[in-house]
Amino acid sequence: MEILIVEDEVEIAQLIQLYLEKEGFSCRQCRDGLSAIQVFQELPPDLIILDLMIPGLDGLEVCARIRQQPSCSDPYILMLTAKGEEIDRIIGLSTGADDYVVKPFSPKELVARVRALLRRTLRHGKHSQIYRTPHFVINLEQHSARRIVSTNQSAPLDLTTLEFELLATFMSEPGRVWNRTQLIDKLWGSDFYGDERVVDTHIARLRKKIEPDPANPTFVKTVIGAGYKFEDPII
Incomplete structure (x- = not known):
């Protein structure tokens, strides 16, 4: 490395x-x-x-x-x-x-x-896996993320490495509620020494890139007192 x-x-x-x-x-x-x-x-x-x-x-x-x-x-x-x-x-x-x-x-x-x-x-x-939801596709092997615009059209998402992995984590289990500790363990590992609020900051950045209205999220939702979850309704 x-x-x-x-x-x-x-x-x-x-x-x-x-x-x-x-x-x-x-x-x-x-x-x-x-x-x-x-x-x-x-x-x-x-x-x-x-x-x-x-x-x-x-x-x-x-x-x-x-x-x-x-x-x-x-x-x-x-x-x-x-x-x-x-x-x-x-x-x-x-x-x-x-x-x-x-x-x-x-x-x-x-x-x-x-x-x-x-x-x-x-x-x-070590994994070759693709996650699909009605509005997004993530390819872990190619490290690519795309937004589905229409039946035959998609557009690339310009995500940082951590934003990509955060979205991939959410898409791996739609509907699951993740608390900060779980997301830190998933993305940073057990060696993380920082402030848990860094999760909130990266969530906010991801929302700006994937949400039609980041102030009223459609996809990455806050579950008060519990954490965050990803939903991709057909709208």
Whole structure:
């Protein structure tokens, strides 16, 4: 697995690389946003550890540009943020970050978060499965999601990796109520250390992309006091 570390503080970048290489990962480093974009285009990694405050383009802009790249590569992005940053803002913006770690952090925690993200790739890579509902089709093998427009027409959905997996999870069991803990275990794994509210943020982002009216969801519904469920009525 290839990991790109985008961090302008040399000591932190070297510490991250040291711990990741001990775990068998292959790492590269760059110090600014423009270099990160260039390295990604030349040799896309499986995962990017991206500091929020870097020279040139900041982490949010880098994240957004990577998600907009016309490439079949769709790396996980783990954002590094300084203590005191508004986490909901960082994750909530439509930039495509999959997770975040707050500085100062434990290197062992960061490695665990990296493993949790990459474990999802390994797990889904073993299955060839298609989920269909009246308005959506998801192909796990091809990592594609489409909205059914009419009987003979569909349109691709521009989802981040985590949004794709969230929708796939819902479509795997329509009508099931998922609480935050269950969704975290399904998408991040048992190594998750963050705030459970990150689930709400990703749900909101997914709704903006699939709902006719995100404020009054048709497909991903809130079950008060319980969690979320997916329904796809014929309308």
